[in-house]
Amino acid sequence: MADRRPDQYIKNYGFKVEFKPGPPPDATHGKWKTFRGGGLRLHSQAASRGTDAIKEYTLGTCEWENIVLTGQVTAERKDMLQWFQDMVEKGGEADCFRSVTLTWLNRDGGDGRSITWNECFLCGYSLTPLDGEADDEECIETVEICVGYSEDFFN
DSSP states (O other): OOOOOTTTTOOOOOEEEEEESSSOTTSGGGOOSEEEEOOEEEEEEEEEETTTTEEEEEEEEEEEOOEEEEEEOOSSOOHHHHHHHIIIIIOOHHHHOEEEEEEEEOTTSOEEEEEEEEEEEEEEEEEOOSOOSSTTOOOEEEEEEEOOBOSSTTO
């Protein structure tokens, strides 16, 4: 039997990202090129019971990895800037926190599996250097989002 790669049956037909509140995920200015992160890192902690020094491991802390999105900057794309301005100028809980939903697309373009992360906030933003020498080089924004939690991550 030939060796098999774990990802050999996984097909990526695209994805969409939705922010609530925010623009609809099918808006042209809301398209993202890449999505990474959002995973969960679990830590265990050891506890000893009795004099036999047998250690049992229980679930300790868990931490969510930040989500990193990259996408082309366009004149219409202002949702991340608006989120940042809301955080800085208004500062209320409803202004700072958003939910982020990633939906994989099926072969026919329909919605597949979705994961929603709640209580997310912006923790990083950058642009590609604006001193590019090529005329057709696109300007890319990179957004880093701190994840609060997800109730459907393991579904």
